[in-house]
Amino acid sequence: MGKKAVLLVNLGTPNSPSTADVRTYLNEFLMDPRVIDINPISRTLLVRGLIAPFRAPKSAKLYQAIWDKETGSPLMHYSLLQQKALQQRLGDDYIVELAMRYQNPSIESALNRLKAALVDDIQVIALFPQYASASTGSVYDKVMELLLQWPTKPNISFVNSFHDNEGMIATFADNAQKYNPETYDHILFSFHGLPQRQLVKADHTQQHCLKSSDCCQTLTDANKNCYSAQSHHTAQLIAEKLNIPKDKYTICFQSRLGNDPWVQPYTSEIVAKLAKEGKKSLLVFCPAFVADCLETVYEVTTEYGDEFKALGGEKVQLVESLNDSPIWIDALEKMVREN
Numbered sequence: 001m002g003k004k005a006v007l008l009v010n011l012g013t014p015n016s017p018s019t020a021d022v023r024t025y026l027n028e029f030l031m032d033p034r035v036i037d038i039n040p041i042s043r044t045l046l047v048r049g050l051i052a053p054f055r056a057p058k059s060a061k062l063y064q065a066i067w068d069k070e071t072g073s074p075l076m077h078y079s080l081l082q083q084k085a086l087q088q089r090l091g092d093d094y095i096v097e098l099a100m101r102y103q104n105p106s107i108e109s110a111l112n113r114l115k116a117a118l119v120d121d122i123q124v125i126a127l128f129p130q131y132a133s134a135s136t137g138s139v140y141d142k143v144m145e146l147l148l149q150w151p152t153k154p155n156i157s158f159v160n161s162f163h164d165n166e167g168m169i170a171t172f173a174d175n176a177q178k179y180n181p182e183t184y185d186h187i188l189f190s191f192h193g194l195p196q197r198q199l200v201k202a203d204h205t206q207q208h209c210l211k212s213s214d215c216c217q218t219l220t221d222a223n224k225n226c227y228s229a230q231s232h233h234t235a236q237l238i239a240e241k242l243n244i245p246k247d248k249y250t251i252c253f254q255s256r257l258g259n260d261p262w263v264q265p266y267t268s269e270i271v272a273k274l275a276k277e278g279k280k281s282l283l284v285f286c287p288a289f290v291a292d293c294l295e296t297v298y299e300v301t302t303e304y305g306d307e308f309k310a311l312g313g314e315k316v317q318l319v320e321s322l323n324d325s326p327i328w329i330d331a332l333e334k335m336v337r338e339n
């Protein structure tokens with residue numbers, strides 16, 4: 001019988017928090033035409049001329065703040081734990097490799113290891129619960145580009161999204177239990193943002209996304225691949241599981257880059273609004289991420305925490321990501337075995 005493999009792919013993180021390594025990472029990441037989807041000349045000017053020189057030193061400081069002396073980048077640390085735990089669960093039936101879309105371990109090196117191991121069946125799981133062209137779509141592109149050069153192709157499958165995966169929802173709910181969600185003034189579901197034009201581009205029908213103010217807030221057949229609609233659905237499922245009433249939570253989008261409109265509402269504006277309304281405590285879920293990373297550990301806890309407190313709020317509590325929770329590893333195992 002042929003050998004089977006699972007390739008877990010997350011976004012990527014710099015090799016170290018030095019400005020030089022952060023610049024290299026940002027250059028590779030942001031030069032991806034699926035991430036900054038503008039014409040190539042403008043993208044090069046923007047990334048090489050503006051973002052890499054000015055953002056790299058700023059981002060490096062943020063990475064230095066979250067970099068653990070022993071385990072390094074949280075994204076890498078938890079991704080490695082996920083790989084090891086899944087390998088243990090699947091045993092000798094599968095080889096489980098971890099790759100990052102940008103930087104290391106590269107998708108190329110992981111595929112080469114699988115090639116050397118003579119695998120003839122690869123399941124690629126892009127570790128983004130909600131589909132976006134800039135994340136999952138880009139992983140597809142890279143894997144296909146590399147496989148173009150293989151004389152003999154393996155059987156290959158991709159997990160397109162898992163925004164409603166029962167185990168993923170259950171893990172977020174379980175992680176929140178210890179904070180007693182009902183004791184917080186308000187709950188946020190803060191997803192990574194996306195330029196609005198990318199939602200519109202991804203709309204097969206070209207008749208749905210952003211055509212009305214609330215069209216991406218409900219998942220239907222017409223918008224089943226829409227990042228915003230899938231994000232709303234994930235949040236609604238977690239809220240249902242925890243019996244959080246509709247008026248007690250807000251779905252919002254963080255990490256905007258540049259001046260173009262991104263998916264709204266922006267987390268920062270919601271945090272300010274809630275503080276002004278007199279809310280004192282916020283519990284924040286970040287269900288676009290399967291592992292804690294800069295965007296959860298720093299942006300939510302420190303940046304939004306500081307903003308909330310400066311406006312009179314008292315407490316912003318992050319619900320940990322899926323990381324290596326056994327319930328999440330169960331879900332991954334099930335995803336692989338049932339695929």
Ligand SMILES: C=CC1=C(C)c2cc3[nH]c(cc4nc(cc5[nH]c(cc1n2)c(C)c5CCC(=O)O)C(CCC(=O)O)=C4C)c(C)c3C=C
Pocket residue numbers: 011012013014026034035036055059073075128132134135192193194195255257288289292293294295
């Ligand atoms: C959830 C999936 C992600 C999507 C979709 C996504 C789109 C996207 N991101 C940027 C710009 C940046 N993102 C950065 C960090 C970052 N992004 C994701 C995930 C998605 N991004 C993760 C998991 C992380 C954290 C990585 C880590 O090392 O911890 C950064 C770098 C950090 C910073 O400088 O703020 C940038 C820049 C764009 C432009 C975009 C969509 C078009």
Ligand SMILES: [Fe+2]
Pocket residue numbers: 192255
């Ligand atoms: Fe990002």
Ligand SMILES: [Fe+2]
Pocket residue numbers: 199208209210215216223226227228229
């Ligand atoms: Fe949409």
